[in-house]
Amino acid sequence: MVVRAANGAVIADRVTVARSFVPRFMGLMGRAKLDPREGLWLIPCNSVHMFFMRSRLDIVYLDRQMRVVRCDPEMPKWTVKLLPVRHAHSALELAPGTLGRHGVRPGDALKIGADTETAPEAAPSLVVPGVTGV
Numbered sequence: 001m002v003v004r005a006a007n008g009a010v011i012a013d014r015v016t017v018a019r020s021f022v023p024r025f026m027g028l029m030g031r032a033k034l035d036p037r038e039g040l041w042l043i044p045c046n047s048v049h050m051f052f053m054r055s056r057l058d059i060v061y062l063d064r065q066m067r068v069v070r071c072d073p074e075m076p077k078w079t080v081k082l083l084p085v086r087h088a089h090s091a092l093e094l095a096p097g098t099l100g101r102h103g104v105r106p107g108d109a110l111k112i113g114a115d116t117e118t119a120p121e122a123a124p125s126l127v128v129p130g131v132t133g134v
């Protein structure tokens with residue numbers, strides 16, 4: 001589950017965690033689209049590509065304290081951000097329109113996990129209901 005810390009709004013309730021190289025590289029390639037309350041959390045990650053994607057995605061880059069350092073709403077298919085995002089430790093891929101719907105902006109704090117208290121460095125295996133690991 002991904003929750004916006006400021007107001008407790010649930011941004012996504014089904015999150016898959018990708019921690020190793022192949023799942024991070026493959027990401028959501030081949031998927032037709034993400035459901036509006038679904039996401040993929042890439043750890044570690046400071047840049048993403050949209051090669052072979054079939055739809056746009058909202059991308060949120062997070063630092064180690066789970067603060068949003070950058071938002072890329074509605075990132076188009078077949079694009080890439082070549083330069084790493086400064087201070088980003090992970091990236092959260094969400095359905096297009098999610099960032100705007102929830103007003104997520106740089107500086108916001110997010111909580112990710114079944115209890116929404118789990119940070120990436122605090123939970124190396126991160127196996128919780130509603131959050132799957134790859």
